[in-house]
Amino acid sequence: xxxxxxxxxxxxxxxxxxxxxxxxxxxxxxxxxxxxxxxxxxxxxxxxxxxxxxxxxxxxxxxxxxxxxxxxxxxxxxxxxxxxxxxxxxxxxxxxxxxxxxxxxxxxxxxxxxxxxxxxxxxxxxxxxxxxxxxxxxxxxxxxxxxxxxxxxxxxxxxxxxxxxxxxxxxxxxxxxxxxxxxxxxxxxxxxxxxxxxxxxxxxxxx
Numbered sequence: 653x654x655x656x657x658x659x660x661x662x663x664x665x666x667x668x669x670x671x672x673x674x675x676x677x678x679x680x681x682x683x684x685x686x687x688x689x690x691x692x693x694x695x696x697x698x699x700x701x702x703x704x705x706x707x708x709x710x711x712x713x714x715x716x717x718x719x720x721x722x723x724x725x726x727x728x729x730x731x732x733x734x735x736x737x738x739x740x741x742x743x744x745x746x747x748x749x750x751x752x753x754x755x756x757x758x759x760x761x762x763x764x765x766x767x768x769x770x771x772x773x774x775x776x777x778x779x780x781x782x783x784x785x786x787x788x789x790x791x792x793x794x795x796x797x798x799x800x801x802x803x804x805x806x807x808x809x810x811x812x813x814x815x816x817x818x819x820x821x822x823x824x825x826x827x828x829x830x831x832x833x834x835x836x837x838x839x840x841x842x843x844x845x846x847x848x849x850x851x852x853x854x855x856x857x858x859x
């Protein structure tokens with residue numbers, strides 16, 4: 653595993669005031685995952701086949717009210733995202749964005765459809781909206797994973813000529829093409845649009 657995956661690449665000193673929050677978030681996640689396993693075991697019983705167990709886990713995660721937020725998941729990674737307006741320069745913005753993406757991936761949460769957004773637009777959308785939206789509580793080793801679509805309906809309206817209407821609503825041109833199997837960050841580029849989706853981590857990435 654890449655030892656820098658999920659860590660800021662720039663020199664950064666974490667404020668000790670957050671340490672208690674990190675520990676609390678980790679204990680809460682540990683308790684939630686234990687509760688999840690107890691509930692799944694009670695439903696499945698001792699003689700359930702591996703194939704049926706996968707189905708039961710999937711059904712449980714879809715129907716359960718056991719939810720968290722991406723921001724709480726980031727705390728379990730000892731990471732507090734910096735507000736966009738506090739970041740000093742583009743290099744720091746790029747580092748903060750990709751550290752956020754990597755930390756979410758380590759929690760089993762992955763982003764979709766980001767190419768149409770600049771780094772500042774994507775990070776602002778994450779920080780002010782997506783980080784506080786609900787997502788399922790699942791271990792990263794689970795057969796299913798959480799995917800967050802960063803393509804807002806307003807984006808679809810303005811990018812209508814770039815969306816293939818023959819595919820499903822959530823499948824834009826940006827979803828096509830290969831996914832980088834060996835994870836590496838996209839090179840820093842203060843551009844309006846990106847090929848970022850190619851570089852986004854996925855469950856089968858080598859990290």
